[in-house]
């Protein structure tokens with residue numbers, strides 16, 4: 001059965017969108033194979049369909065979609081920027097805190113430092129064999145091996161009791177306790193021992209120059225040898241003798 005061209009052309013949009021029933025579809029198909037005019041009409045509609053699709057990119061819906069996409073991109077960028085800023089801020093706080101309170105940055109002038117030392121003969125300070133004294137009461141310094149039977153207790157004034165091996169006692173005749181005092185909280189003291197002299201190259205405190213409130217802060221260190229001089233070496237090489245005996 002053939003249909004008039006008018007009916008077929010009314011059906012063409014449904015045929016193109018593939019939403020008509022099988023019977024209509026077959027009818028349109030058959031008509032198009034026989035009717036030149038309707039075929040060219042079909043081709044024209046089919047090609048404008050693509051044009052309309054392209055045009056629909058500029059429709060309100062697609063404008064909305066693309067502006068939503070832009071908003072989403074902007075928000076993502078902002079979130080990323082906020083996260084980066086937060087990480088940077090945390091880093092700044094950590095670095096800043098360390099610079100202010102921990103980093104050894106500022107040199108302390110020599111007038112703000114007092115240095116003294118006491119030299120003791122190790123033999124005079126030996127108390128008891130180490131295994132007769134509870135470990136909890138002593139600081140242990142083993143220079144060679146961790147063998148308690150070869151250790152001796154040494155009671156050093158200012159530092160308390162330390163444990164040394166017999167080998168250390170034989171090699172080291174003296175113990176020198178060095179004390180550095182300053183009202184500043186010292187972060188770094190760089191020193192080197194040559195012969196019987198300690199050479200100090202840096203007394204440093206923090207950027208804030210934090211001070212101890214009501215007492216002279218003392219730092220003690222121990223050299224297991226006889227120290228006769230403590231010298232401060234300035235950056236130009238000038239030597240200042242801080243203590244000697």
Ligand SMILES: [Zn+2]
Pocket residue numbers: 004005008031035036037038
């Ligand atoms: Zn026709």
